[in-house]
Amino acid sequence: MATMAAGGLTDEEQRTWRNFARAARLLFAQLDRDLSRDAGMVPGAFELLVILSEAPNRALRMNELAEATLSSPSRISHAIERLAELGWVERTTCPSDRRGWLAVLTDKGYEALAAAAPPHIEHIRTHLFEGLSDNDVAELGRICNTILSRLPASGAAGGGCAAE
Template structure:
């Protein structure tokens, strides 16, 4: 808003960039979700949970931390973990020192499912995103998305920290 209460409308270039961003991210998320559903029988949200657990010490996180890392609500993560538990990919355990807290652990079966799904997923990420960009564009994309994320969360994201190969 301006000082006079008027919205700061997007100019033509900003509007074009905004609409392009929305289309690209929507199409990319849908393509990745379709591939995971087709090849691994799971939605992207489940894959993300398995990845976060695979990277945690002892493949275990508190449910609240898992929700934070996946940018999910506590109720949404609880529902997803219930479905993953039914498949035998994760298990929940009450924290021994604090019965109010629950841990989620990636099982050996869940790790095997993730290991089988990862190559196809990474191939799709490369195909639709990284193979289309130059190294400089990848760096710019990282800087731009880190800036957007920092504006939304107030957290600084260290661009030098590498992500694991199976993301």
């Protein structure tokens, strides 16, 4: 029944596209659920905390956060406000540029991250990697890197940014 969604894709491409979309969405949904159940963490908060924890002085400017998470300044602004209400980050003015703000990970935020990380990583392993061979993992990484490199404003190759 290769009707509407078929267009100019081969059968193989259609299958791959649907599998890729389903796998990605289901996987992210599962991980988000796990994270919110285990750590009471809203989807996306974890990523912000990780990135901050890896930054020098555990601090980053808002636009750097936006870039690192591939999201809009607006989203970062809202999200950091929520994290600040939880006491997980603090905002300090940027010394070198009075327009800017630094989001700083607090000790409390670091602890929340430290508590959330191990189960989360375990879930990534069980849901994503456990069924894949070493070769599959390498192939998947390579292919995704290729996809990334062709997407607008991606920052592909090796892991991008300072987030590694």
